[in-house]
Amino acid sequence: MHGRGGGPTAKPASFRASSARLLRLLSPDTWRVAAVLVFGVVSVALAVTAPKVLGDATNVIFDGVIGASLAPGVSKADQVQALRESGQTQLADMLAAMDAVPGQGINFTTLGMLLMAVLGIYLASFFFGWAQARVTARIVQNAMYRLRRDVDAKLFRLPMSHFQQQSRGDVLSRVTNDIDNLAQTLSQSITQVITSVLTILGVLGMMLWISPLLAMIAVLTVPVSAVVTVLIAKRSQVQFKAQWKTTGEVNGYIEEMFTGQDVVKAFGQQERVVEGFHPGNERLYESSFRAQFVSGVIMPTMTFISNLNYVAVAVVGGIQVAGGALSIGGVQAFVQYSRQFSQPLGQLGGLINMLQSGLASAERVFALLDAEEIAPDPRDPVRLGKVRGDVAFRHVSFSYSPQVPLIQDLSFDAKPGQTVAIVGPTGAGKTTLVNLLMRFYDVDSGEILLDGVNTMAMTRDDVRRRIGMVLQDAWLFEGTIRENLAYGAPDATEEQIIAAAKATHVDHFVRSLPEGYDTVLGSDGGSLSQGQRQLITIARAWLANPSILVLDEATSSVDTRTEVAIRLAMGALREARTSFVIAHRLSTIRDADVILAVRNGEIVEQGTHEALLDAGGFYAQLYQSQFSEPASTADSPE
Template identity: 90%
Template sequence: MHGRAPAAKPVNFASSTARLLRLLSPDSWRVAAVLVFGIVSVALAVTAPKVLGDATNVIFDGVIGATLAPGVPKADQVQALRSSGEDQLADMLAAMDAVPGQGIDFDALAALLAGVLAIYLASFFFGWAQARVTARVVQNAMYRLRRDVDAKLFRLPMSHFQRQSRGDVLSRVTNDIDNLAQTLSQSITQVITSVLTIIGVLGMMLWISPLLALIALITVPLSALVTILIARRSQVQFKAQWKTTGEVNGYIEEMFTGQDVVKAFGQQERVVEGFQPANESLYSSSFRAQFVSGIIMPTMTFISNLNYVAVAVVGGIQVAGGALSIGGVQAFVQYSRQFSQPLGQLGGLINMLQSGIASAERVFALLDAPEMGPDPKDPVRPGLVRGDVAFRHVSFSYSPDAPLIQDLSFEAKPGQTVAIVGPTGAGKTTLVNLLMRFYDIDAGEITIDGVNTMDMTRDDVRRCIGMVLQDAWLFEGTIRENLAYGAPDATEEQIVAAAQATHVDHFVRSLPEGYDTVLGADGGSLSQGQRQLMTIARAWLANPAILILDEATSSVDTRTEVAIRLALGALREARTSFVIAHRLSTIRDADVILAVREGRIVEQGTHEALLEAGGFYSELYRSQFSEPATAAELPE
């Protein structure tokens, strides 16, 4: 599945861009400052070539003036050229400000060059200010986006994470947001600068020579057509690229997490072979995306060069005819480059923008994913929870066409230990997931101390409950921080007491740093049994009114299991406990045993009573202490 090529479709560029711009609205005054700084910087940069053109004219006028006969008016010398048939030279001289017999005016030249230097310095300063404010705007927007995504993850139902691979979710939260931040950082300033430069340069070109400006404008629709045609194709490829990136990340994350199992079964080569199709798919989509979008820049450069040739030829003719000064042509050639450069930049930005918008759409899809139902506006907040839990006519299914739990009812009195047993897939873990409101029921009600859990907030429901799962989860931090996760205000004495009661203290003290030992991801070097002991200590320290133990001793040795059972017996005192167990020998002392099959409670009672009844529970129990079943004896 990871190697299958994704079904790509074009992103909704306009709506995604509009939504992306709305992320910047809280910093609207900074955005306005970016625009103002950009206008000033571009205006100064556009003015500089005209001043340089004037400086060129001063040099050229001085050179020509030094060759003219001193003391003879320029008009007389122009007329003399016309009389000798040199009309073209006469027109060019007439258009110049040359003074006969006078060379280059170095004072005027120095003033113009100093002015150009000041203009460029001021343009640099405002450009720097624009870049700095832009960085603040973008990072503020990304901060808010990451905050919203983080909050969104906790509002998503568990079913979302079952449908979506963890690698793809991580890719959206990290890779896509980072790509979006890079796109905004580079594109906002460039887009503003490029558009303003095009407007400013176009105005200056029209001022210098409308004819040359018309020639330059011919390239605009051609450039726009090329950009649009290429961009349409690159949209599809960038969508595919980022989707495939998520699939590759999901595959790598999955295989890395299960590397012990992979190595134990000698499946390294198979994993590498499974990675190849995903890697090739990412290579293919990335290559197409980069290649198609990469065509834009060289195409724009080619069009720009054609424009440059046309401007140089026509401009030279106008200078020869006296219609334009040589400084004007020089300035226009610079403007021509300045005009084509932002056009090329805008074309090149399409590459980045397509990639960024594709990433933005993936992040927006996560933000728009259906959330859990809202908590009640006026929730019932329980006081001191006694732990009276009741399921009344509860029905639930993960999908409408596959009902799992139907019309289930039972009650657990305060302080009782309720064991839930049954074959795999019978719905045991689903029952506690419903109690924790990881999923909402389809019908019926679940009450805690007579209060419907649907009338409580999810946080209030879960504060009443402590949970020890079969898969021990620890985070990167000290042992002390992991133990106190459910009780952040616990004292050192309380932490140590919980660790002693659950047989954690003895192995913690054998570590060099003791309770200050920093664990790596998933518990670092601790064994599976030690990690599970720590989760039991964590639940002990949280001191909940209701306790859920889902195969809590499945990863410890027999001797430790006995000790843990004694510790859990003390932990369960005065608490309502739900114990899910496959090893039925561990729940003999339960007050009530619920035998579940196909989402229904088929039997309930004490261990002795159910054995005497000789029903479903009795069959389960005796099967664990009898000879292994043959294939013929297994249920169909």
Template identity: 80%
Template sequence: MRAGHGPGARGPAAKPLNFRSSVRRILALMSPDRMRVALVMVAAVVSVALAVTAPRILGEATNVIFDGVIGAGLQPGISKADQVQALRDSGEDQLADMLAAMDVVPGQGLDFGRLGMLVLGVLAIYLAAFFFGWLQARVTARVVQGAMYRLRKEVDGKLFRLPMSHFQRESRGDVLSRVTNDIDNLAQTLSQTLTQIITSALTIVGVLGMMLWLSPLLALIAVITVPVSAVVTVLIARRSQAQFMQQWKSTGEVNGYIEEMFSAQDVVKAFGQQERVVEGFRPANETLYRSSFKAQFVSGIIMPTMQFISNLNYVAVAVVGGLLVANGRLSIGGVQAFIQYSRQFSQPLGQIGSLINMLQSGVASAERVFELLDEKEQDPDPRDALTLKDVQGRVAFEHVDFSYSPEAPLIRDLSFTAEPGQTVAIVGPTGAGKTTLVNLLMRFYEVDSGRITIDGTDIARMRRDDVRQLIGMVLQDAWLFEGTIRENLAYGAPGATDEQIVEAARATHVDHFVRSLPEGYDTLLEYDGGSLSQGQRQLITIARAWLANPSILILDEATSSVDTRTEISIRLAMNALREARTSFVIAHRLSTIRDADVILVVRHGEIVEQGTHDALLAAEGFYAQLYRSQFAGTETVAEGAGDGAGPL
């Protein structure tokens, strides 16, 4: 029981993630902001360069403090070289090496002037690094949101270029999940990873250079962690990639199920199917739970693993660095700076690992969005499209063939003509193809062969919008959007005046109940007009069609949801509305189409009878059986009901 599915239904695609191709497409989304991206890169380079310089200066400040303390403890008046030699003569070679490497003056204490300059310099560096980091974050946010704006705009346009068959086979919830959840996840991923990956990579390069300058031996120890971290990251990323793809696929399925069940709560409760709905939700929810748990767990172990490797590196650097200081091969400030650098070096390695997994999730979402964008579109309108003027409303189906799938032909060699001003009723059992005829006329689907003409012009040679502007349509399911009653009435005629809106409302018996509402025509409707009765919603859609003043009318069971008294009022209004207009009326309630000029009886996708109501009754054929079965309450027309070839 899945809404939004039709012939050839299938679930969300599960093809493997094409990481490189998707990343290239993501980068292409940001190409209009090349200058801003360049500014982000410059800000990142400057910010990282400043951040990398600061520990070295702090190390110098530590040396100034340490040298001052040691210098104050040395005997004044004796040179450093003599005191070093004295230590060597006494067998204190290690202390002698350490003192020889230090920049001290015996008897001279802490150099506060130099220390102050170094501290102020570090403060200025950190302030400048903060500014460029802020600039980087601000510009990145603008770049990412601009890219997402363009992507949403592209997706929105794509949805209107997709054929109706796409929405018949795809769950509405999954489509909505791609348009909302997946794009939001991609935006969040780019916001968090775009600058971080750049900054982390630059930090690794800059810090590695500073470590090599301070001590090649300690740098070698620190670099050993790189291949270990890389191997761990790649192994985990491979496992998480498939899990993230499954997670977002499952999210779409859960959204589709929830959207369907919540929109049909009254039906679910009316049939006492709450437990069945809950049971149906459980498998999808469990699948989402398992895939989300695996994806988050696998990606979550990267940081602890990187932290463990970093701690091992820290221990090794501290031990070897202490030995170098003791041997006079490195100053204590140099060791302090190197330890800071080792932290700066291991931290971006761990960040890159986590960011790569986050990127996997974002790219998985992007893949789903790109999959929607890559769907085959409906055939474009012809460049030399024809435009009709002074439309009379003569509609002709000429040898039309159509099927929703090649294996199940629905309409075969169908031909008929509706003259201007005629009311053509289309009747037949469920699945016979009644609604399919008007869908073809509206160009929601394209004919397989043959053609449909309006005033002799093939509608395939016209723009779809031009065809649909000629036609007013009232469906069995009343569709209203969130807004005022006035806005809903004027939906098909945006420039309509208040007088025209009220005239249409009066003609279709809407005015009397609208004026009984507290806000009248300014009453705000909930989504789908939930605050009104079904009959009132249907009356508003009929008034909307009246106001649009089309040349051709399609009424698909337009009175099926109203009571008998309201139906009579609507029929009177429709009689006036249909005057001088070609009208197609699809009806199961045959009493509503007795005054039609022509009744087409459709069965198995073919017109088996046509004529007036009286003539068809006199013929004692299939129409007569249908008509009498309704009033007799019998099931005399089982044959043919439920052909099930496609949507009615």
């Protein structure tokens, strides 16, 4: 098993830098962002106006109730004066501040108009809020579409070494989980940030208009809330980074074990796999718990501060009403505003929680986008016409790691139409030679020539289009058998597909399936045997009609009788094509035109099968060992 986790997550430059990069993702939708701001301003302005209008309605009710209790025919001023003379100064001040008319009850016409106005204001605010949310969703999804497109393109520009250093599960977690988390963060935070900030400003203005004293009390909660939020956010950011990094590690382990479940079960390692899952699961539990707990403290803390503010506003507001400095409707409106003021503060605190998680995911995606890429193709590449298949390695040196040299000063020629077999023990460099030919890796020094042209002067795509490859591991994608066969030749006709299938002994078993060529396969080949899947990959290479053919022990997964048939088909397929055959079973390459015996990245012998046996050297020892030693030491697949 390889390591369960991916590489270390790059240390973020700063919260500000990551946020700025996220904002740049939204720049193509600048006009939509402007529309969101406009809709937010209108929606918040309406929502902020409603409590004041509702407070006026409360005053109409209260004035009517008090007016009906006053003696009719006596002016309010006289009754206020009478209260003062009787020593009821506080009650007199309260009555003086009211618009009550002695003997007159509630003005239902005015009350109805105010309530209808409140309803209209709330409906209009809802509409603009809905429009804001809709446009925001469009902005976020456009940004995520572009991000996924960039990530998908980036994956094809990464060197093969990147995928060897990172587990597939961790890469998939960045492409799926982290981008989904980022999308959710942006969807919820953009609208809430705009609405919360505008609400705070709007409500603060209304509170100052109603009562500067009460507004000052409410504003005191802002610095307290800010300090609490910053202190908690610093701790939660670290925990969220650990959470998403560990998520990638656990995904990598699960993906590895799921892919190899048949091997796990065959060796009876289920309990060991389950036990191996526990440490990563424990780390994910701990990091997730700490992240959610630390960030979850924000909302209760903000609620506690808000409640203290509410108590202070209620007490001081009551005193002001009693003193006639403020109407009862003004207090009611202010209490609503204090709630509206503290609510966005609490939302902003909660958003810090969400933003920490989103930024942790964003940094993982940005680290993937910033990873070192393969060298770009030449600006003015050489374009070959029909390729003869003349391949030459000239003084090629290559190593996967500078500290561990592999291939040094290697040279050989493969003439058009020749079959070149590459043999040697594990780690000798057989597959590496093919990887260099396909330009999965670039040489450190020397050159590889295709019809006399350095492959470095060609585009990678052009090089690979000339080469058909059949690997030891049969790879099929989810789709019909017909689609899998035509993968390398999408314009192939039905007749060409069937001809390729017949030539490689695929047609007979495909026709035995209920859906025939329309049978849908999963990524693992469905119910097909390993040999049948391998036959389909061979037919796929046949149909692509390449100039050069690479066979990486393509018949190792089929039975002896099928192998004989495939060898005959391959003989026809290799005709007039240069073929490279990586062989583990040396009996399968006796008819090769040239056999390269490789050891420690160096060609120690080359020649025909008979000539190398007569020489009695390294190749002869390998060949004889496969008949005189146990299979476990004779067969040494790379």
